[in-house]
Amino acid sequence: GAGVSQSPSNKVTEKGKDVELRCDPISGHTALYWYRQSLGQGLEFLIYFQGNSAPDKSGLPSDRFSAERTGGSVSTLTIQRTQQEDSAVYLCASSLGPSSGNTIYFGEGSWLTVV
Amino acid sequence: GENVEQHPSTLSVQEGDSAVIKCTYSDSASNYFPWYKQELGKGPQLIIDIRSNVGEKKDQRIAVTLNKTAKHFSLHITETQPEDSAVYFCAASNYGQNFVFGPGTRLSVLP
Numbered sequence: 001g002a003g004v005s006q007s008p009s010n011k012v013t014e015k016g017k018d019v020e021l022r023c024d025p026i027s028g029h030t031a032l033y034w035y036r037q038s039l040g041q042g043l044e045f046l047i048y049f050q051g052n053s054a055p056d057k058s059g060l061p062s063d064r065f066s067a068e069r070t071g072g073s074v075s076t077l078t079i080q081r082t083q084q085e086d087s088a089v090y091l092c093a094s095s096l097g098p099s100s101g102n103t104i105y106f107g108e109g110s111w112l113t114v115v
Numbered sequence: 116g117e118n119v120e121q122h123p124s125t126l127s128v129q130e131g132d133s134a135v136i137k138c139t140y141s142d143s144a145s146n147y148f149p150w151y152k153q154e155l156g157k158g159p160q161l162i163i164d165i166r167s168n169v170g171e172k173k174d175q176r177i178a179v180t181l182n183k184t185a186k187h188f189s190l191h192i193t194e195t196q197p198e199d200s201a202v203y204f205c206a207a208s209n210y211g212q213n214f215v216f217g218p219g220t221r222l223s224v225l226p
Contacts, residue, residue, distance in 0.1 A: 042217065043159070045215070045216075091158055098210050103161050103164055104149075106159045109157075
């Protein structure tokens with residue numbers, strides 16, 4: 001597709017369940033980012049993938065959060081044993097890679113509600 | 116690590132007036148500064164960006180200025196219209212790696 005695609009767009013899950021959020025980056029983009037945005041708040045960095053390099057996981061808030069990127073394209077963010085404080089919009093973004101001026105383009109987000 | 120501050124957090128202007136949003140950053144190695152507009156229920160969209168070797172950039176009613184010495188950059192919107200109402204985020208990046216975002220400014224353009 002032309003832009004970053006995320007699914008599901010909305011997810012309601014029960015506390016304690018695991019969830020998977022998917023991101024399809026723009027074709028040809030080697031860098032992929034996950035951010036979290038709580039209601040009315042800013043963008044919190046979670047994880048960054050660049051090509052075949054080891055991902056920068058410095059933003060993951062706990063070991064319940066993990067992400068992988070298969071074949072250098074699609075990425076899945078997994079949240080295990082969800083808690084109510086995990087409720088937020090999870091935004092994926094991609095770019096051409098680490099170079100000055102290569103901006104990131106966001107998807108529409110996956111809105112997660114933990115009840 | 117990088118820290119980006121953004122002011123004001125909310126801004127209301129009359130239609131046709133100008134709006135200015137200011138950001139400061141802490142890491143002198145940052146060299147790329149994009150601005151994003153986020154409408155309700157949507158992902159952020161790039162509206163303008165500036166590299167560290169440029170002091171000002173314009174695109175129609177939108178302009179961005181950068182002062183590397185003072186480590187601050189600003190977004191200027193002239194002749195504001197109701198459709199400019201949204202949340203605006205600034206960001207700083209070092210060679211396209213980790214983008215650090217400001218907390219956002221909620222702009223309301225009153226008709």
